[in-house]
Amino acid sequence: MKTISLNLRIWRQKGPGATGEFRNYETGPLSTDMSFLEMLDVLNEHLTLEGEEPVAFDHDCREGICGMCGAVVNGRPHGPQSRTTLCQLHLRQFHNGDTIVIEPFRAEAFKPLRDLMVDRSAFDGIIQNGGYVSVNTGGAPDANALPIPQRAAEQALDASECIGCGACVAACPNASAMLFVGAKVSHLALLPQGQPERNRRVINMVRKMDELGFGNCRNERECERVCPKGVTIRNIARLNREFLRAAFLSEEE
Amino acid sequence: MNLDARIPAGPLSEKWDRHRFDLKLVNPANRRKFEIIVVGAGLAGASAAATLGELGYNVKCFCIQDSPRRGHSIAAQGGINAAKNYQNDGDSVYRLFFDTIKGGDFRAREANVYRLAQLSTAIIDQCVAQGVPFAREYGGLLANRSFGGAQVSRTFYARGQTGQQLLLGAYGALMRQVHLGKVTMFPRKEMMDLVVVDGRARGIVVRDMVTGRFDSHSAHAVVLATGGYGNVYFLSTNAMASNVSATWRACKRGAGFGNPGFVQIHPTCIPVHGDYQSKLTLMSESLRNDGRVWVPLHPGDKRAPTQIPDADRDYFLERKYPAFGNLVPRDVASRNAKEQCDAGKGVGETGLAVYLDFADAIKRDGTGTIRKKYGNLFDMYEKITGENPMTTPMMIFPAVHYTMGGLWVDYNLMSTIPGLFVLGEANFSDHGANRLGASALMQGLADGYFIIPNTIGGYLAQGGFSAVATDHAEFKGCLESATERIRQLLRIRGKRTVDDFHRELGLLMWDKCGMSRNEKGLREALQKIPEIRAEFWENVMVPGEEANINQSLERASRVADYLEFAELMVMDALERRESCGGHFREESQTGNNEALRDDANYAHVAVWEYAGPGKPPMLHKEPLIFEECELCERCYT
CATH class of the missing domain: 1.10.1060.10 (Alpha-helical ferredoxin)
Structure with a gap:
């Protein structure tokens, strides 16, 4: 199993009105088979035990279909791999010692909620x-009629x-x-x-x-x-x- | 506990028709006087909320995601069954009914399943009318494929994302009702309790997941469509937020829980690769249409798969089940994969995997055809594992996928609490001890689009509702206890994280109450679960505050429920001393290691009634009477 260590720079913001800032976290060795969100899980486990609040991020299905996850990774939404949601991104896309900047989707119409979460x-x-x-349920014609x-x-x-x-x-x-x-x-x-x-x-x-x-x-x-x-x-x-x-x-x- | 299933009289094929005639109706002008709460916005919840809105009821719909387009139905890949017989291959309503009863190993109610098969055709019509882009033939008609456990092609699909397309259809219908003012959406709200007044479900208490604020909502009826409880195992194919909390709280308020021990382990998932792993990913079982499952003939053969000649391979499903081959139902395929791995023939780094090989299909049909059929699944596999299934066989292993158990409901989909209806995976009703592939989407939509809109009217038309608002003492009590529970979780400030406890519980459940179960293991689990639970309430570390986004707190609350509910699952599995479908008791098997049912003693639904904290739950039984199908051994050879 191949492992890499990473320097994470993550946007932390306590709530919609609060001032946000980047904070740096160094990870220990992580398997390259790990997904990006699993890396955040591992970080959050450490933060929890060290008394810092974990990073809030939206996610649910973790198979790239629900659309709940997403963050800007090194300037690119969902990170460097094309046609891949953040949850399907794996650490084999990165190199040992890389610095990864992680921030929320920013847009006028997407209000920030907390850390990486937006509305x-x-x-x-x-x-x-x-x-x-605009069709109500019931009375639809046979599906093969069209x-x-x-x-x-x-x-x-x-x-x-x-x-x-x-x-x-x-x-x-x-x-x-x-x-x-x-x-x-x-x-x-x-x-x-x-x-x-x-x-x-x-x-x-x-x-x-x-x-x-x-x-x-x-x-x-x-x-x-x-x-x-x-x-x-x-x-x-x-x-x-x-x-x-x-x-x-x-x-x- | 009253377990009258209220199955209508008359011949099977006429029951639903007659029942709809016998149900009382609510006058269209009076519907706006009724409030209905729908919890959950997956296929069952969204289709129910939309349709009830169309009928004129005032609907409030709650979901824990940021939008109702994200329920975990969206992840269903393979397809949806319907008895259209478009392929002229011998399908019929009766055959779909029979296949489902048999596939469920004769542990489902005949009348419910027949209705499901009847409604299956209307679902496809409805979805096509909504613009769901199903796969089509060149001539413009709908395409079908065959799917695990069926010998006819009755599965409708949209590439490998049928669930997504169906959910977007239901979501569109729901958004239309929101626009028309008939449904109010409450996203990012988690149900914390069910409020029962004078013996009827009259509302819910919710927590706003952004502000942490608690709120109560009253209604004339409550509909739960909150999905299954597979995440009790920590690792499953469920979404991260899928949980048992809503149904478990309802159970604690008096709703009977049916067959909690019935869990489906899906045969084709990507194997576990590390202890940091957060979830398991399913590879659609449609892959078994063209992929061949095999392991090396000799234990310990560590050659690369492409280096192992045919003579040294064991295509064990084709060998043991020549009629169905790789298409045997999920429980059979899963158990056989485990059997091979237990015999030391498992492959990959962990030895907990079998091959699913497309080489022959590629040789037969060409690269283009296979890529067109499975391209997006292959891409997903490659993203996760870094290997390309076009050139090297996939590795797969079974994983927890679906829970057949759920809140007990009658023919009207009403639980043992009057006014509490339960739809989709959250109820126990149609799949018996094993669900067939492509039947979950069918059931969710049958419940939501076609059954509940009829049966809830029958309940509401009976009237007798006292005026109940959220200032009622029951609401206040529920609100207080829910708030206090959350505060208690935050006060503990112990030394272990929520996930740590969840992982421990999950591993225990997988070992003792997973793919195969025995009395000794189940009894050990019954000892161990209360110990983990006790430590949880003394030593869990939930950081952060109450009145803000706090995902650790959300998880802690759900895991606390799993730590109670797991015990009920194990009791149910222990009590059922037979093997049926996904429930395999090692003590009850045939000479060929197949599941051995005991119809004389267990042809019933086991319904559990909560008896209060610290007291053992009470078991009730709804006997299953088979008038149409002859109970036979479920044989796929």
Whole structure:
């Protein structure tokens, strides 16, 4: 088993209004098979026994699908490995003696809560404004009554893989949520089920996104670089087209 | 304890129809007068909250994550079963029903399981209407695959992330109701107690996980959809925050707990690799469709897997179960892997792993096809282990995955406390002693979309509700005791961390109450658990403060519950002196080491009633009557 020791520089902040600061921690030898969050677990066990409060960080499934975890590692949301959430990042991506700077996702619309935890409920607010097909339970036609070309279904799934982690916002110089919004708009615009609400969906979701303080896309492409699910900025292009189409060609307000 | 399952009369296939007709209805205009609390926002909770909102009830939905899109249903990979028979391969509602009863080793209720199979088809229709992007054939129709324990292709899927796509569908429906003002969401709130007034569930006490503030909420009915208790083992495939607290508190308030000893150990997980490990990762069992499970023929063969010729390999599942081969149900596959490792044929550094090999499938179907089917699973495996399954066989080992036990419910999904309903993995109902693959998503959504919206109306329409608000004495009492318990945890300031205790409990449970169990081990566990619990309350170190985010405190509270609940699991496993499904008692096996049921003495649901601190819980039995299925040996050879 290979081991490495690391110097961690971690953002500590007691609460939303408190002043934060970086604090340094040296780890003992750690197995390179360990995951990044397990490294924080080990650190927290030490801190607890030494009388310092452990580092607060969001996490849940630890298999890269729930979207709960996330922090900026050496300047990059979710760390150095592409298409990988923080919980799936393993220490074999680092070298003995590395300094690792760990800080929360920062954005106007993501208020800090504590240490590495931020409030991403703005994402729910956007989805509430149209990120669904308005069908009640019951009475749906037979599932095979609506053939959908395989390619459309696959493209919709590519977009729908978004896990709502917020890395795209954290990576964007404008703290834009357009990759997140574009993914949901694309998922439903690509499918026949999404057509009846296609116009009002995109207009309402974009309006809410603006209202919540997310910035605009400037084609920096940082978002797709850090997206752990590989959602591409084609979805932003589609979002723009959908928005223009709805704004000019539909009767939606 | 009244264990009347309220199974409707009449032929099996007509029971649900008749029952819906017999249930009283709440007039649409009156629904807004009823408040319903839903705890949990995974598949069962989100689908229930959304649908109840659509019907016009006032719903409050609580979850411990920051958003209802994160419940652990999201991690389900393989798929969802439905008796559509789209593949024309002989499937039917009756076959899905029978497979589920048999797969559960005849320890589930026939009427509930038949209803589940009936509703399975409507679930797929509903999800497709919501825009869930299931896999499709070139012609545009839905694709299916076969899945562990089934000889027909009835599993619908969306790559390796079916749970995610289904949950996002239910989450969308829920968000729509939030937007319409019918559901109020309470994220980052943990239920600390159930409030029972005049014998009926009337509300809950919650702790805000950001401010530490305690709050009470009253309602006409409470729905628990809080998942399973696999994390009692510390290491499991569950999410880190998955817990037994909500259902255990309900049990302590009078809800009977059904079959707590029934736990599913999933055969295809990534093996344990270090003592710092925080969780185990499942590799979808769909991999067994193309992967072949094997170990070296001779114990101690340490050659690299690719260097071992076919003649020196034992494809033990194919050898022992020629009809089902690598697709035998989960419990059978898990137990066989353990048997091989116990015989010294385990592979990898620890010797606690078997190979899952794709070489033949790649030779047969080509690299492209196999990558398309399993690419994302292979990537996940490689991220965790650093090895590529396209070139070297995967290593897998069983891990705790799902708990069939849960709060006892009747046909209406109501617990023994009137007004307390329990859905999804949190109830005991449909999977008997072993759950078949791709059936958890089906059950969660059947409960949430289609059953509870009907049966809760029947309860509410009976009326007789006294006006109860959160200033009621019962609410105040629950609030005080919950607050005091949290303060007590913070006062201890001992020398061992919460995780340290949790790990100790988990290891004990895995050894004594895991994949195989015997009387001696179970009795040892019964001795040991109270000792760990006593030390916990004297020596645990919970840092930080009450009125702030305090993740150690959250964990401490959950582990304190596990330390009580674990004892109940062990008692249940001890009491059931037969082997069935995932519950394998070494004293009860056939000559070929297969599970040996004892239908004369154990064809019942074991329901445990909490009797107060320090007192042994009381065992009640709901007999299982099989009118449709003939009890037979569960044979997969």
